[in-house]
Amino acid sequence: MTARSLVTANRLALLVPAALLAGALGSQYIGGLYPCEMCHWQRWPHYAAILVAAVAFATQGGTRRVLVLLAALLIAVSGGIGVFHAGVEYGWWPGITTCTSTVRPTGSPEDMLAQIMNAPMIRCDVAQWTFAGISLAGFNAIMSLIGASVVALLALKR
Structure with missing residues (x-):
């Protein structure tokens, strides 16, 4: 591997x-x-990849290479989740989660009911936004998998 x-x-x-x-x-x-x-x-894997990559800057040699490869793996994990999520959105396979909400269990029962009634319900199986037929999950999958591949190839370059 070259240092550069x-x-x-x-x-x-x-x-x-x-x-x-x-x-x-x-x-x-x-x-x-x-x-x-x-x-x-x-x-979550992206947050972890940022942390691992930041730590890698403080190391040298083989340790740095291992940490950079770990960061690439974490980026690829996010891409894999993106592939799964995009497949759920496109109806290729069923999802494994229920719909989620931004409601937080705080306040009185009346406050919580008001939050529930005013909160947007976000379905995992419906893309909120697409461009050229690709959802945000699809874009994350594409960019993460390409990015992880480039990082890994550069880290393994001799």
């Missing part, structure tokens, strides 16, 4: 999940698209 390709892989292992999370959080907080349960599942 490992540094590039490390940078991408940090930037790819950060960019995908920025898009997800932007679509949520700016675009008003509430995430379903499986959307949240796709985010």
